[in-house]
Amino acid sequence: MMMKLSYLLLAGLTNGSVYGLIGLSLSIIYGSSRVINFAQGEFVMLGAMTAVMFLATLALPWPVALVLVAVVAIVAALGLDHGVYRPLVRRKAEPLTIMIGTLAAAIIIYGIALLVWGPEQKFVPPILSLAPIRFGFLMTNAQQLAIIAMFFGFLVATWFLLYRTRFGLSIRATGVNPRVALLMGIRSERIVQFSFMYSAFVSGMAGLMIGPLLGGQIGMGLLLTVKGFMAAILGGLGSPFAAAAGGLAIGLMEAFMAGYGTSLYAEPAIFVLILLVLIVRPYGLLGDYEAERR
């Protein structure tokens, strides 16, 4: 019984880390620009697919590949910022209209990926070993542990960036009120650009790490975007940490639903739970921060 429980916890932690990473990166963009990014999962897809290209097709050493994957994700983010976000903001589009713009961007990225990689599911070479690692009766592998480590690593990095640097202060100020921030001498466009880049970097790295486990397929983005959305609204869109916690909670719920309840209906059941949470707490479980700001 103990064994099952610990396995469920570990699986929840692993899966939750993935959802949390996407929730975190969604929330970083939302925090600075008030835009929900429908193309977030496409960054993850790009991470996984470029990993195929650089690691398998071109057989580059992994540190080089890692840098290149990051470059591709960041370039895509710059494209999203300069091609969709900025022009729409300059035309005074509403956040929800910009959201539709990111949806168009997601379709374009998908279309390009279809041309480059084709529709098949691809084998993404693991950077770390998939051989079992045992802790007593628990078993996992290095790749999964690395995902968990990466999740907590990015949590710490994001916290440090937001709360321990002057730049982070500007980011938070822009999130609270871009116009006032501008008056205070903060160039909000640069802040938003940075948040797009940082967010795409987190997502791209997540793609590189989960590719070997989830496989690389150009359609994987949408599924992950949706998981990220759910993570973000469950925890609270306004704070990256709340969104990350939401992801962790979804991972754990999935594991326990599968372990002790019905695994077939786990997904719809979790969405129902999320709706119930929102009824009680309209800004997410940890959304006080944003609720107060309104």
Add this chain to the structure above:
Amino acid sequence: MTANSPPRPTLAPVIFILVLGALLPFLLQSGFHMRLAMLIWIYAILSMGFNLLYGYTGQISLGQPAFYAIGAYGFAMLQVKLGWGPVPSFIGTLVVCAVVAVLIGLPLLRLRTHYLAMATLAFMLIQHGIANRWIGFTGGQSGIAIVPLQWGGETIGRTGLYFVVLGMAAAVLLLHDFLVRSHVGRAMQAIRDDETAAAALGVHVVKYKLRILVLSAVIAGVAGVCFTLTSLRVDPSLSEFHVLVSMLTIVVVGGLGTRFGPILGSVVVVLLPQVLTGFGELETIVYGAFILVFLLFLPHGLSSLIERRDFLAAFKARKPAGTGKEAAE
């Protein structure tokens, strides 16, 4: 109407559109073109509901495809499982849509903007997940097939069916137009622009929001019924993402919060894939780029071009900001 708002629009363009719609079967040669025409009306119905809710009232629901699917499933299942006739099934399924919308709307309408969008998206995913999983009830992937609509013991042909769909679309269009031009429409726009101010002006915000949500759900249900009538089957793909993407594209391309945006957008979205087949592998990219170009260069959609001309013809003297303001957001 205050002095600032545009002059009172007339019913003339509505009647023009409906007459054009009624003439279509006599202008079109092939049954394929008839199918496209029916699809345009069906998507126009779906998008008019969304336009009332988001375009005019500012409440975004990404769950509209779920109501579209519920309308379709209800219509099929009441006929196939309970043996009801098409008319009682039609009424029954709209009641189901309304009840579900109340149940969803009461708690969720407290949510704002993105939270409402995501929560209604979750609702769509729940509906879709159940349609796929509960195979014994919904037929799973295979869905449910229904018999063609009959009149006096004979199957209604495609032209007859077209007029049924057109009739539904006309009803929805007239309702849409009536609401938009009445005091209800002004209350809706007041809610969209500023809820607190609207409440201060005496608009019962919660009641209005719920009513419009229920209405848009019922309209989506009507679209679902029309789709079932033309395709003779329902399956989980009715609430898949491509329906949502089509609906969002329609309102963006046509023009959010405009009288005829949903119809103009539907024409484009239904015909576009037929035109794009020439692009082969580039089709997906072109489609995405197309939406983006509209967002960037025609932010108020095709309507902003056409309605302006329409008003100019109807009312020679017009304030320059008039239609633009109505079309905004």
Add this chain to the structure above:
Amino acid sequence: MTRTTQTKTLLAGTASTLAALLIGATAAYAEPLPLKICHIDDRSGSAADTGIEGLNGLKMVLDPLNKAGGINGRQIELVTYDTKTDPQLAATFSTRCAEDDKALLMIGASPGAVAASMVTVANQLKMPLYVLASATPNLTDNPAYQFRFGPKVTQDSLAVADALAEAGIKKVAIINNSVPFGITGAESAVNALKPKGIEVLTQQTYDVAATDVAPQIINVMQADPEVILVYPYPADGARVVRTIRQMGLTQPVIMPRVGAMKAFRDLAAETGNGVLIPSSVDMSRPEVKKLFDDYAALHGPLAVSPSPAQGHDAGTLAVQVLSDPEVQKAIDGGDLQVARDAIVAATKRLGRFQGLQGRADSPYDLTDDHHGPADAGFFVFIEVAGNGSELVPADLSKLTAK
């Protein structure tokens, strides 16, 4: 739309040119119908690989034929539409094919929902339809204008159930992913196993976006089955098998369809060894081997997949049917509906034929009320070997009751 019509080659034999002239002369009053076929399938959505492979298989029949002069000197024209995974779009393209292109026959419809919507259109418009990969069970329950080349998912399951019953196995666990393929596959397995007296101890579903499937495997472990049946996509299949083996479960694993795919075998590596797959392509048949070699030469290497064989078989039968004298007569008559009905009749007449799919001794049965591959004896079992590098004939002796 890509029209893969080739200009008539001058190399056509004198005989066929003469025949064409003769036909042209006799049909001077009623214009003969163009030999037009539509391929309508997913080529950019989630089932795109199946759609593309099926189209390639079809072209491997049509292209050489057209190069050699076509049927009686007339080229077969292929119109192709990409439906994505959207049934509405598929129905619209089918209508366009039937009413605007005025084609004689539709081929394609691989994703289940797409197939269902195309079958409805085919029957409404009285248009013959050859369904390729779709595994939806009830597509051909009331067959009229639709014929299927892909076995129903129930046929996979029946093949598995037969093999398990023969080995005396009584207890099975099922793991499937949460997409329609997994859910429908698992359902059909439950339905096929019950009548054989085989108990499904547990059915576990996991999310395709879940990186760790340990909770599901724990439940399987506790149920302690004799055999584990898995209905995944390639990458998550590898995750499931890896977890099964690493957690120390040694039971045989059966993985219909996906087990043969390269992405699965690459990802599962050594843990994939011994995974059993009921397969509708029998690579031990030399002509099947040749098809895959030819395919590899044209389009690059391909793992064992039924799709090219389905496209090829559908193309082969379509050519036979179009060459049939009665169909030719109807085509020359110039009446589209008469020609389409003649194609349906000829398909039923010629529909018992040995294709490249199925065992050497199990022909298709597209006759009377059947309209699909044989219900029994169509599958061979293969298994993964060499750490995923190869597929070999299966050793079913490992299926033993505890």
